[in-house]
Amino acid sequence: MAKFTAKPDELSKIDFTPPRTRWMETPVEIREHMFCHAAKPKELDVVGFPNGHEWRPQDEDWKLPENWERMLLEKMSDLLGKYRSFKVFMDICVRCGACADKCHFFIGTGDPKNMPVLRAELMRSVYRKNFTAAGKILRKIAGARDLTVNVLKEWWYYFYQCTECRRCSVFCPYGIDQAEITMMGRELTNLLGLNIGWIAGPVAACYMKGNHLGLEPHTITSSVEFFLDDIETITGIRINPSFNRKGAEILFVTPSGDLFANPGTYTAMGYLMLFHELGLDYTWSTYASEGGNFGFFTTNEMAKRLNSKIYAEAKRLGVKWVLGGECGHMWRVLHQYMDTWNGPADFLEVPKSPITGTVFENAKSTKMVHITEFTADLIKNGKLKLDPSRNDHLKVTFHDSCNTARGMGIFEEPRYVIKNVCKHFYEMPEDTIREKTFCCGSGTGLNASENMELRLRGGFARANAVRFVHEHYGVNMLANVCAIDRATLSTSMDYWVPGVGVTGVHELVGNALIMKGEKERTIDLRMEPLPGKEGAQ
Amino acid sequence: MGPIFALFAVIALVLVAFVGAGVANLHFLFGVVIPYAAFAIFIVGFIYRVLIWWGSSPVPFCITTTCGQQETLPWIKQSKLENPSSTSGVIGRMALEVLLFRSLFRNLKTQMVEGTKLVYGEAKWLWLAALAFHWSFLVIVVRHLRFFIQNIPAPLKAIEGLDSFLQVGAPLLYISDAVILLAVTYLFLRRVFIPQVKYISLAADYFALFLILSIAGTGVLMRYFLKVDVVGVKELAMGLIGFNPVEAKKMQEIGVLFYIHLFLVSSLLMYFPFSKLVHMGGVFLSPTRNMTANSRMKRHINPWNYPVHVHTYEEYENDFREKMKGAGIPVEKE
Numbered sequence: 001m002a003k004f005t006a007k008p009d010e011l012s013k014i015d016f017t018p019p020r021t022r023w024m025e026t027p028v029e030i031r032e033h034m035f036c037h038a039a040k041p042k043e044l045d046v047v048g049f050p051n052g053h054e055w056r057p058q059d060e061d062w063k064l065p066e067n068w069e070r071m072l073l074e075k076m077s078d079l080l081g082k083y084r085s086f087k088v089f090m091d092i093c094v095r096c097g098a099c100a101d102k103c104h105f106f107i108g109t110g111d112p113k114n115m116p117v118l119r120a121e122l123m124r125s126v127y128r129k130n131f132t133a134a135g136k137i138l139r140k141i142a143g144a145r146d147l148t149v150n151v152l153k154e155w156w157y158y159f160y161q162c163t164e165c166r167r168c169s170v171f172c173p174y175g176i177d178q179a180e181i182t183m184m185g186r187e188l189t190n191l192l193g194l195n196i197g198w199i200a201g202p203v204a205a206c207y208m209k210g211n212h213l214g215l216e217p218h219t220i221t222s223s224v225e226f227f228l229d230d231i232e233t234i235t236g237i238r239i240n241p242s243f244n245r246k247g248a249e250i251l252f253v254t255p256s257g258d259l260f261a262n263p264g265t266y267t268a269m270g271y272l273m274l275f276h277e278l279g280l281d282y283t284w285s286t287y288a289s290e291g292g293n294f295g296f297f298t299t300n301e302m303a304k305r306l307n308s309k310i311y312a313e314a315k316r317l318g319v320k321w322v323l324g325g326e327c328g329h330m331w332r333v334l335h336q337y338m339d340t341w342n343g344p345a346d347f348l349e350v351p352k353s354p355i356t357g358t359v360f361e362n363a364k365s366t367k368m369v370h371i372t373e374f375t376a377d378l379i380k381n382g383k384l385k386l387d388p389s390r391n392d393h394l395k396v397t398f399h400d401s402c403n404t405a406r407g408m409g410i411f412e413e414p415r416y417v418i419k420n421v422c423k424h425f426y427e428m429p430e431d432t433i434r435e436k437t438f439c440c441g442s443g444t445g446l447n448a449s450e451n452m453e454l455r456l457r458g459g460f461a462r463a464n465a466v467r468f469v470h471e472h473y474g475v476n477m478l479a480n481v482c483a484i485d486r487a488t489l490s491t492s493m494d495y496w497v498p499g500v501g502v503t504g505v506h507e508l509v510g511n512a513l514i515m516k517g518e519k520e521r522t523i524d525l526r527m528e529p530l531p532g533k534e535g536a537q
Numbered sequence: 538m539g540p541i542f543a544l545f546a547v548i549a550l551v552l553v554a555f556v557g558a559g560v561a562n563l564h565f566l567f568g569v570v571i572p573y574a575a576f577a578i579f580i581v582g583f584i585y586r587v588l589i590w591w592g593s594s595p596v597p598f599c600i601t602t603t604c605g606q607q608e609t610l611p612w613i614k615q616s617k618l619e620n621p622s623s624t625s626g627v628i629g630r631m632a633l634e635v636l637l638f639r640s641l642f643r644n645l646k647t648q649m650v651e652g653t654k655l656v657y658g659e660a661k662w663l664w665l666a667a668l669a670f671h672w673s674f675l676v677i678v679v680r681h682l683r684f685f686i687q688n689i690p691a692p693l694k695a696i697e698g699l700d701s702f703l704q705v706g707a708p709l710l711y712i713s714d715a716v717i718l719l720a721v722t723y724l725f726l727r728r729v730f731i732p733q734v735k736y737i738s739l740a741a742d743y744f745a746l747f748l749i750l751s752i753a754g755t756g757v758l759m760r761y762f763l764k765v766d767v768v769g770v771k772e773l774a775m776g777l778i779g780f781n782p783v784e785a786k787k788m789q790e791i792g793v794l795f796y797i798h799l800f801l802v803s804s805l806l807m808y809f810p811f812s813k814l815v816h817m818g819g820v821f822l823s824p825t826r827n828m829t830a831n832s833r834m835k836r837h838i839n840p841w842n843y844p845v846h847v848h849t850y851e852e853y854e855n856d857f858r859e860k861m862k863g864a865g866i867p868v869e870k871e
């Protein structure tokens with residue numbers, strides 16, 4: 001595969017004119033740089049996924065199992081029986097087009113099959129043919145078509161060009177959520193072993209080793225050890241966190257990405273500093289060392305299997321409640337799925353901040369609190385000493401992650417925290433934030449490197465809004481509460497809006513936090529000089 | 538292709554009724570049998586769609602699409618309608634969706650300016666036309682009740698009065714008649730002129746619009762231009778609901794236009810349960826809108842939740858015991 005080299009001004013020339021041929025007569029073209037490599041059979045075997053085989057998306061022959069149509073239609077029937085959402089969303093779309101230009105992939109590619117409504121029609125056409133009277137009798141007139149290899153390829157190509165961000169669902173008059181349909185599509189492709197490596201690899205690693213990156217227990221502690229060294233250099237304070245400690249009050253779970261790569265690592269340092277300063281009785285776990293859940297991008301069952309470790313570990317360690325770090329899809333799963341799958345968590349207590357005494361009533365069943373809920377409460381109660389001027393060199397804007405926005409609604413907490421730890425905060429245009437936020441472009445396991453064109457095109461709408469505040473207010477830092485964002489937005493910013501960095505919210509907190517007994521700080525968590533301290537070293 | 542096909546389909550329906558009632562004199566068929574059949578198909582089909590087809594599948598997860606601030610710390614203001622954590626909030630949210638098309642009101646137009654800049658403009662015309670169409674449709678349906686009730690009740694009279702408050706024309710012009718024709722025409726035109734909307738439109742989408750337009754059109758013709766025997770129509774309607782159809786001679790006197798109108802309405806009723814028009818029921822059942830966003834407060838039960846294979850802590854420790862001990866991590870078994 002040739003390296004992807006297109007320049008931003010080439011990529012931003014987007015043609016929105018639909019093709020001349022109607023969509024059903026326009027065969028899918030599997031384009032280089034727009035798709036991810038196939039999953040390796042051994043990655044699928046680890047977790048018992050069916051039909052793992054060697055194949056390549058760009059090949060003519062996908063080496064499908066015999067009888068694959070039957071298998072798919074049976075599975076589709078099974079899913080229709082399990083999810084009312086699937087049936088209703090198949091039946092009620094009026095094709096008003098309100099969702100059409102709301103998808104970042106459509107905006108970035110101009111490809112009409114990236115309009116949420118058409119992405120759904122790819123599936124709906126097959127549904128009509130096989131599950132409705134009108135489709136069986138009237139066929140094409142009713143918008144029905146047969147399931148063929150080309151249709152399957154089209155499904156695969158476009159269901160792995162949807163990040164399940166749910167922006168379309170906000171604008172649809174019936175709340176039709178393409179994310180839900182994409183999930184069904186991915187269950188179906190998964191059945192035939194047509195997963196992608198970038199998802200299957202992390203799933204297998206997470207299942208066996210506890211986290212997507214496959215960090216083994218000793219690697220986790222040694223990564224954290226590095227952070228502790230850095231924190232000591234910065235603050236003069238040596239922190240001593242615990243791992244797998246029984247009897248701790250709180251289990252802390254965060255995405256493993258934060259232990260691995262910049263700038264997520266700085267966010268992890270922020271957590272460590274905050275918890276130390278509070279004297280929090282908490283522990284990390286190496287078994288439940290992943291908050292995120294790439295299983296969610298394969299099958300519902302796999303997601304549940306990976307998620308089960310959090311409650312299991314909380315029970316084994318005997319903690320009272322669970323605190324969750326900054327991550328997007330992790331919070332969709334924790335907020336809307338975990339309790340249903342693996343609850344009831346009746347062995348835990350309703351979360352109560354040991355510092356402020358605040359009881360988190362909104363988490364009284366799941367017993368899992370979002371870190372910005374926790375920190376916002378601390379700040380509101382005056383429990384933190386903060387020096388926001390340490391972030392004075394930053395002009396910050398905030399990117400709402402799709403999942404925490406539209407699958408949770410956590411908008412004010414992170415903003416409150418940011419505004420208390422930095423003085424210069426600017427919102428992006430209204431239609432690109434909060435429930436209308438744009439995806440980073442690389443969610444749902446699409447953050448590979450071979451699909452870079454797709455990622456950058458998908459990230460274009462978000463980047464455009466950042467560019468606006470960059471040009472108008474000189475914004476140079478894009479804050480977020482998501483580990484995937486921290487990795488993917490960095491790539492997107494370097495490409496579309498050079499000069500804008502990416503940070504987690506708790507990195508900003510770590511910088512501003514005045515710790516007991518700390519030495520005078522001259523550098524920030526990135527080991528760069530603090531404003532006004534440029535010559536101090 | 539789509540619009541042409543749909544147009545011919547509707548013309549065919551008109552011709553069927555014209556020939557059937559006007560030429561072949563099959564008044565009993567078109568005035569009694571088909572309306573009864575259509576109504577039965579509508580009721581049974583719609584109930585089947587909602588209760589049996591949709592109703593038989595559970596809602597396994599709480600998948601509310603949250604469009605506002607969640608319920609959280611007491612000092613942070615929750616958006617009770619956009620992210621409702623209580624039943625009353627959900628009722629409010631659904632009322633806004635069903636009565637005012639709240640989500641459609643959010644509509645924006647994404648545009649590229651100066652080559653590479655995205656801007657988001659207001660786009661309320663679809664919302665306005667959709668609302669105008671649906672409300673006028675509802676008013677018209679309600680006004681038709683006068684044919685089925687001997688003594689017109691006051692609220693119905695009030696609606697008629699409001700609908701004709703402009704006091705122009707004879708007979709008085711109903712605003713809803715003008716509005717529905719305009720709104721549906723707009724909805725059709727945008728399907729043809731907005732390239733993306735044209736690209737996604739199926740023949741079925743044009744068919745629904747043409748059918749509704751033809752119903753409204755024949756209705757308007759009957760009321761304002763080619764008058765039919767309204768007293769006869771009322772007798773026929775009363776006969777239908779009383780299961781005591783009027784005699785054939787009376788039926789013949791009404792005029793063929795009425796039978797065309799009635800046949801088109803019957804077609805709509807029969808078509809309804811098998812088409813996208815079931816959105817009337819679906820809008821109430823859409824889980825992203827009708828679920829309470831309290832998934833961390835109250836456990837949502839999935840009826841098909843089943844035990845799964847997990848990689849237990851014990852297995853994990855067996856894999857990594859030595860490494861864990863080496864790193865000073867506590868283990869269960871030494």
Ligand code: HEM
Pocket residue numbers: 094095096173174634635636638641663666667668670671674724725742745746749814816817818820
């Ligand atoms: C609870 C009742 C209903 C609600 C909340 C509702 C809502 C909506 C909304 C929001 C749209 C999208 C906007 C548009 O394209 O116009 C729509 C479209 C449509 N509705 Fe309804 N509707 C209801 C009942 C009905 C009924 C009873 C009919 C008539 C038979 C109907 C016929 C249509 C048609 C034909 C369209 C598509 C218009 C187009 O092609 O652009 N709806 N409806």
Ligand code: SF4
Pocket residue numbers: 092093094095096097098099100116117171172173174175176
């Ligand atoms: S907004 Fe909803 S109803 Fe309209 S085309 Fe999109 S999915 Fe269909």
Ligand code: SF4
Pocket residue numbers: 102103104105114115116119161162163164165166167168169177178179182
């Ligand atoms: S969920 Fe997001 S990525 Fe998928 S179709 Fe909708 S807007 Fe596009």
